[in-house]
Amino acid sequence: QKEVEQNSGPLSVPEGAIASLNCTYSDRGSQSFFWYRQYSGKSPELIMSIYSNGDKEDGRFTAQLNKASQYVSLLIRDSQPSDSATYLCAVNIYGQNFVFGPGTRLSVLP
């Protein structure tokens, strides 16, 4: 049974700080990794994907992948109140389906 784990939070950070969200996965065959943002009452929205070890940056977002340790993280720099949402980690093995974690609720305090 493939599992994806995340701290449920809430994770509270002050405006302008760095928010760090973590995700671990159980299946070593996992090949692609995604972060989705979900505002309350809305559907998930893809914000980052990462496929190889290391860092991938996109604006204020940085995804980090460490396959040996089986974890993937998302850093949000200069956090804004508009970043307050639930962040879902999703893991995929090629040819199989995504497994989502339970999500971490982030609250950015003005």
Add this chain to the structure above:
Amino acid sequence: EAGVAQSPRYKIIEKRQSVAFWCNPISGHATLYWYQQILGQGPKLLIQFQNNGVVDDSQLPKDRFSAERLKGVDSTLKIQPAKLEDSAVYLCASSFREGNYGYTFGSGTRLTVV
């Protein structure tokens, strides 16, 4: 491009009644997914279609849930009879092809079973 369309947005039914949800994926997207998201949890895959064929329905409760994608475009998910624990948001998603690609979700249908 137009997004994934779903209807209805909300539905309230009594237990043991039936309900159907409709999804129209992004044009040209061959792969379509139905997910169930219970409040406070991540989405859980119910069924995946590739064109009009089922790729994975291992987590679909087949005694009460059914889904079809007859012409390889839009899809319908049905629950009959509904149980209280079916209360959730039902999300449809589509992607251009199967594989390691992030996909786009529709706005979802929030089902409440009373």
